[in-house]
Amino acid sequence: MLELKEIETFLWVARLGGFRAAAHKLNTTQPSISNRIAAIEATLGVQLFDRGPQGTALTARGRELIGYAERMLALRAEIMRAVGSPDALRGVVRLGVSETIVHTWLSRLVERLHGLHPNVTLEIDVDTTPNLREGLLTQSLDVALLLGPLAEPRTKSLSLSTYPLSVVARADSALARGARPVGVEALRAQPVITYPRNTRPYADLRDLLSVPGEPAPRIYANASLSTIVRMALDGIGVAVIPAVLVEREVEAGDLVVVPCALPLAPLTFTATWLVDAHDHSALAVIAVARAVAREQPFAAEAISHNDHI
DNA sequence: ACTCCATGCGGCCCAAGATC
DNA sequence: GATCTTGGGCCGCATGGAGT
Numbered sequence: 001m002l003e004l005k006e007i008e009t010f011l012w013v014a015r016l017g018g019f020r021a022a023a024h025k026l027n028t029t030q031p032s033i034s035n036r037i038a039a040i041e042a043t044l045g046v047q048l049f050d051r052g053p054q055g056t057a058l059t060a061r062g063r064e065l066i067g068y069a070e071r072m073l074a075l076r077a078e079i080m081r082a083v084g085s086p087d088a089l090r091g092v093v094r095l096g097v098s099e100t101i102v103h104t105w106l107s108r109l110v111e112r113l114h115g116l117h118p119n120v121t122l123e124i125d126v127d128t129t130p131n132l133r134e135g136l137l138t139q140s141l142d143v144a145l146l147l148g149p150l151a152e153p154r155t156k157s158l159s160l161s162t163y164p165l166s167v168v169a170r171a172d173s174a175l176a177r178g179a180r181p182v183g184v185e186a187l188r189a190q191p192v193i194t195y196p197r198n199t200r201p202y203a204d205l206r207d208l209l210s211v212p213g214e215p216a217p218r219i220y221a222n223a224s225l226s227t228i229v230r231m232a233l234d235g236i237g238v239a240v241i242p243a244v245l246v247e248r249e250v251e252a253g254d255l256v257v258v259p260c261a262l263p264l265a266p267l268t269f270t271a272t273w274l275v276d277a278h279d280h281s282a283l284a285v286i287a288v289a290r291a292v293a294r295e296q297p298f299a300a301e302a303i304s305h306n307d308h309i
Numbered sequence: 310a311c312t313c314c315a316t317g318c319g320g321c322c323c324a325a326g327a328t329c
Numbered sequence: 330g331a332t333c334t335t336g337g338g339c340c341g342c343a344t345g346g347a348g349t
Contacts, residue, residue, distance in 0.1 A: 019314060029341055034315060051314060 004076060006040040009033055010048060010062075011069045015139055018056050025139075027092050070276065077280035090119035091281035096132040096144035097124055099225045100163065101269060103245050106145075109285075109292045116288060120281045128223055130198045136274060142282040145289060147200055148270030157270040158286060160293035163242035165201060165264040166257045168250075170235045181259035184209055188217050191237030193228045197221040201267060205240055208262050229255075242267060244298060269293075 012022040019033040026033070041048055048062035058066070080089060097106055106124075113120060125132075125141060133150055135141035149157030167182055169175045175182060175190070188209055195201040202221050209217035220237060222228050229246055232239040233254055239246075249255040271286045293299055 020312085030314070031316080031342085032340060035339085038315085056314085 002040065002043055003036075004072065006036045006043075007069045007072050009036040010040055010065065011073060013037060013049065013056060014058055014062065014066060014069075025094075073279075077283060080280045081283075089117045089281055089284055091279070092121050092123055093279070093282045093285045094123045094125065094135075094140065094142045095285060096135050096141040096146065097126050098129060098132065098146050098269060099126055099223070100242060100245065100267065101145045101161075102126055103225055104161070104163075105292055105296050108295075109289055112292055113285060113288045117281070117284055120284060122285070128196050128199060133272075136272060139274070142279055143271060143273045143285055143289075145269055145271055147267055148272050149268075150272055154275055155272050156275050157272040158290055160269045160271055160289060161296060161298050162266050162268045163244055163298050164266045165240055166243035167260045167264075168232055168239040168241060168243065168246050168255050169258050170232060171253055171256050173235060173238075175238060175258055176256045178258070181261040183261045184211065187238065187262070188214070191218040191220050192240055193220045193222060193231050193237045194240040195221065196223045200265075201240070204265055208264070240264065242298075 009022060009026060012025050013019055013033065016022050016025060019037070020030050023030045023033045037049065044061075044065075046061040047059050048065060050057045050059055110122060113122065125135065127135070129147040132141065132144040132146045133152070136144050136150075136155065137152065145160065149155070149159075167175075167187070175186060178186070188211070192205065192209065194205055202219065206217065206219060209219070218237070220231065222231070225241065225245055228239050228241055229249065231237065232246075233249065238258070243250070243257045246255050246257075250257060271289050273282060273286065
């Protein structure tokens, strides 16, 4: 008899290209995956994978099965959504998260998810958007909350939050005491601390602050938001980050948000996932993320990119 | 030496049947 | 009806073989 669990195992081995990777994804061991694949091959009486030294590759029959397997899992997800109780949803979702989300509403997402779907657990990976994108494309992540949407046609994205970028300076700095909004000249006069080099905010800032014939602006790229805030507090330079991340420091009078004359593009965060993913737990996480993000300040318009859930 | 998948073995869980 | 026994199924651990 063809078991749904075996079908799911087959699909993950096919997607991830190996038994070991599928075992990690399905939270089990490699021998267990080996047994399930052996069972489904015995049931069908055909070989689904070529086990070669270069890895595991689908046979022609295996490729034929892919479409059926995806339809079966999509149907299961539909049944779970339409008929199943939220408690019935279970599994591990590998969630990639930008640090901005960690510092704003990730905890509320985890809390809400636990309340709604107590049997769904998260494996959280905090990283920069380029690395999260890589994680999605190599399928080591199920969902990513990142600076999106991604241009990849294989992905779907849903807008979550849009945070304006602000210039944040130490309260006793000259910049903080100035009367006029800061421009290119004022920002070029000192180090600017912001998001990592391979991100859009960094590239935008570098373009805005570059002056032909002048030395390159001093931009200290940093992947750790808490380090950026620490450096701003220590007066190393001014931070260009969403003001929502320094609410406490501003309230305490240690940092101030300085009016800025530059057209700093806001940061839009999206929930992004692969179009062919039908993991019902992952889709539940996206739905909860959307609901939580909507309740926050700076909630994005509910625009979906490429598609919808 | 390392990685990958396969196999053997023992342990656990659960349902069904037997016994009181 | 409650409790015990049994057998099947599944899982993980340890290990082996093949290939690089």
